[in-house]
Amino acid sequence: MLKLKKSTSAMLAAILSTGVLFGCASGEEEEPNTAEDTTEQEETETETEE
16 A cells, blocks of 8 residues: 555646646747837837828
């Protein structure tokens, strides 16, 4: 019974660690281009003011 608990907790720890590593790594792949976003916002603001 103790062996089952240890193996289960080791598996859960491995799964959670893998999930955290992949979850944190996925945010670095996308680089937001803020220069284009601000120009689009300025264009829409000017259109709505006219």
